[in-house]
Amino acid sequence: MKGSRAIIQSLTDQGVDVVFGYPGGVLLPLYDEIYDSDLRHILVRHEQCAAHAADGYARASGKVGVCIGTSGPGATNLITGIATAYMDSSPVVALAGQVASHLIGNDAFQEVDTLGITMPITKHSYQPMDPAEIPPMIKSAFYIASTGRPGPVVLDLPKDVQEAELEYPQNIIIDLPGYKPTKKGHPLQVKRAADVIFKAKKPVILAGGGVILSASSEEIFKLSELLGAPVTTTLMGKGCFPEDNSLSLGMLGMHGRKVSNFLVDDCDCLIAVGCRFSDRTTGDVSKFASKAKIIHIDVDPAEIGKNVPVDVPIVGDAKIILAHLIRVISQMEGTQKKNWTQHVKEFRKSCIPRLSFNDVPLKPQQVIKEISEAVTDDTILTTDVGQNQMWMAHYFTSRNPRKFISSGGLGTMGFGFPAAMGAKVALPEEDVVAVCGDGGFLMVCQDLATIKEYDIPVVVCVLDNRYLGMVAQWQKLFYEERISHTKLGEVPDFVKLAEAFGVNAYRVEKPGEMKETLREALKSGEPGLIDVIIDPDEILPMVPPGCGLTEIVGEYKIERDVPGEIPYQPSAAEEGGD
Amino acid sequence: MTNERSHIISAVVLHRPGVLQRVAGLFTRRGFNIDAITVGPSEKEGIARMTIISRGDEKVLEQITKQLNKLIEVIKVRDLDPPSTVLRELCLIKTHAPHEKARSEIIQYANIFRGRIIDVSPDNLTIEITGAPDKIDALIDLLRSFGIQEIARTGPTAITRGAKTI
Known part of the structure; x- marks a missing residue:
């Protein structure tokens, strides 16, 4: 069979049924095979969206997402998506076309060194120079992408190799002597961790994206119950622990919840699982959890001690290690930290962020509150990057893993919408809502064509404040309000834009409208866009860069009458410094 | 730290x-x-x-x-671990040797350092030396006064001492 046929066969062998791609000259052999195959191909309108959609597909389903781009500009357009997947450990396999092997290195038309460019942003990469290498390389690519600490793998496919003949093997043998991810944690380390936890009076569990990737939400819940310990999460961990639980602290970090930041500062034992202590999570490292013994559970040994010194490292699969740890702790008497649990619950209740506002233009808190009311626990929410993302992370209550999808490490504007598209393709039965800013959405708005043509009924909520809000927020706080190039101006009219693509469009301007409109849009079963006009002056309290987590600036508005409604108050009275 | x-x-x-x-x-x-x-x-x-x-x-x-x-x-x-490691580097040095006196001095130095003369021309000598980097540095220093024209060093390669392997 031909190399191109072997690519399709190998993908099918790996259980792939859908790919997101964009054809081109050197991919003609592959696309000619796709023409006859059962593989579902979704033609995006920009390769970057193919990569983000594959990533969204992977994050929503836990399966490997696949994207395709041609050589040269097709491959470079995939780069942002590949880097996004790399930073957030998402299993993506990216197929890139390459010029014929005899032309490689000649600066041929649409030639770029895809392997060289992607080396620092992939878990691994392959370039078959012989068609017989295709089946084992694709099998290895999927194995590497989806095991250990997941990540993207690139396959660079020269045109002539796609056209050459091979005999497709019955048994595909892969040999990766340098790749053996650790699964079980070292029993001595687990025992040491249990001893530290036993002695602690004020433990906090910090759950990162690794908890979701290893499907250990249940173990985190059990550990929390066993100890009476609160759970905070990183952005990537959001959803792994039900945020309406009285022991949930919400997100930690620069834009974290007050209760999270203060309790991590106060705790004497931090049980960190599947997180990498990013600068956005820790703030000033020297002040981070400075009174605590830190236990760090991670599948990637290189994350241990990279950013924060740890007392008890345990390398391996979080699910296996947590189950082991729970077994060991269960045999110890008196692990409940009752005084601490009580303190946590009271403190948590005292600083629940205020969500209800009657203001026009809308406060983002009110918008997110109404989004929460319009969706169910099964709805998948994606966010873009910037204020929209941090508002969602801070104010939206997530209850289930893989239902909150966001670009954490790379902070990629333009991620939310195509990721939602990928999530919807992965789980067509679930409602999928993308919450974007106007800046980020405009970077990828051409893919409204894709959701219309393929009838992928996601609903995009554009939080429209006509600013690159997060950067403008920093300019307001740290650059003397010198608003340099973050004001976006009057165009476009997002309703007309959506209508030009034949996508249902709505505009929301007053309290109460968001909930109704989103419900209606979801109920329609068609792609939709909601233009939400929000207050451009609203900022989210934050920890300035280089500060400790308790040094929050900006007024942290608190829900005074939990859980009742807040009566209307003029917003001017609410403004002000810290 | x-x-x-x-x-x-x-x-x-x-x-x-x-x-x-x-x-x-x-x-x-x-x-x-x-x-x-x-x-x-x-x-x-x-x-x-x-x-x-x-x-x-x-x-x-x-x-x-x-x-x-x-x-x-x-x-x-x-x-x-440096004490239980054998570290060696290969270096080729091309130096000026315009007259008999210089030539014999260079050859003597090379011998002391267990180097070998691997190429000779009317005005030049090329020396091959293997050893730990500091030994090579020492020979290079000695040869400087003759006028070194070119140096090619491989960079060190290493192996553990004794029966132990990695």
Whole structure:
């Protein structure tokens, strides 16, 4: 069979049924095979969206997402998506076309060194120079992408190799002597961790994206119950622990919840699982959890001690290690930290962020509150990057893993919408809502064509404040309000834009409208866009860069009458410094 | 934690195109220092051994070895303990030797350092010397007064002493 046929066969062998791609000259052999195959191909309108959609597909389903781009500009357009997947450990396999092997290195038309460019942003990469290498390389690519600490793998496919003949093997043998991810944690380390936890009076569990990737939400819940310990999460961990639980602290970090930041500062034992202590999570490292013994559970040994010194490292699969740890702790008497649990619950209740506002233009808190009311626990929410993302992370209550999808490490504007598209393709039965800013959405708005043509009924909520809000927020706080190039101006009219693509469009301007409109849009079963006009002056309290987590600036508005409604108050009275 | 010193890292890698680029790229991207790197086939078919000389404290070294280990084509990585390691470098030195006196002096120096003269022309001598880098440095210093024209050094390669292998 031909190399191109072997690519399709190998993908099918790996259980792939859908790919997101964009054809081109050197991919003609592959696309000619796709023409006859059962593989579902979704033609995006920009390769970057193919990569983000594959990533969204992977994050929503836990399966490997696949994207395709041609050589040269097709491959470079995939780069942002590949880097996004790399930073957030998402299993993506990216197929890139390459010029014929005899032309490689000649600066041929649409030639770029895809392997060289992607080396620092992939878990691994392959370039078959012989068609017989295709089946084992694709099998290895999927194995590497989806095991250990997941990540993207690139396959660079020269045109002539796609056209050459091979005999497709019955048994595909892969040999990766340098790749053996650790699964079980070292029993001595687990025992040491249990001893530290036993002695602690004020433990906090910090759950990162690794908890979701290893499907250990249940173990985190059990550990929390066993100890009476609160759970905070990183952005990537959001959803792994039900945020309406009285022991949930919400997100930690620069834009974290007050209760999270203060309790991590106060705790004497931090049980960190599947997180990498990013600068956005820790703030000033020297002040981070400075009174605590830190236990760090991670599948990637290189994350241990990279950013924060740890007392008890345990390398391996979080699910296996947590189950082991729970077994060991269960045999110890008196692990409940009752005084601490009580303190946590009271403190948590005292600083629940205020969500209800009657203001026009809308406060983002009110918008997110109404989004929460319009969706169910099964709805998948994606966010873009910037204020929209941090508002969602801070104010939206997530209850289930893989239902909150966001670009954490790379902070990629333009991620939310195509990721939602990928999530919807992965789980067509679930409602999928993308919450974007106007800046980020405009970077990828051409893919409204894709959701219309393929009838992928996601609903995009554009939080429209006509600013690159997060950067403008920093300019307001740290650059003397010198608003340099973050004001976006009057165009476009997002309703007309959506209508030009034949996508249902709505505009929301007053309290109460968001909930109704989103419900209606979801109920329609068609792609939709909601233009939400929000207050451009609203900022989210934050920890300035280089500060400790308790040094929050900006007024942290608190829900005074939990859980009742807040009566209307003029917003001017609410403004002000810290 | 400023106990920065030179480390000898030995890595067993798959002998494939691109592996050197992956290793070198990793050092650049992570901001690790790299003083020298050598690579060549090992005792096993398809497997190469790489010797990397790098400076850093314990924390940096831990990151270097862990990050190297993450590369799919890297099979094993060890930070070799200098006292139980044999370290050798090959160096070729082309020097001016315009008259008989200079020539015989150079040959004497080469002999003392267990070097060999491997090429002679009317005005030049080329010396081959193997040894630890500081021995090579010493010979180079001695030869400077004659006018060194070219130096080609391989960078050190290393192996553990005794029966132990990595």
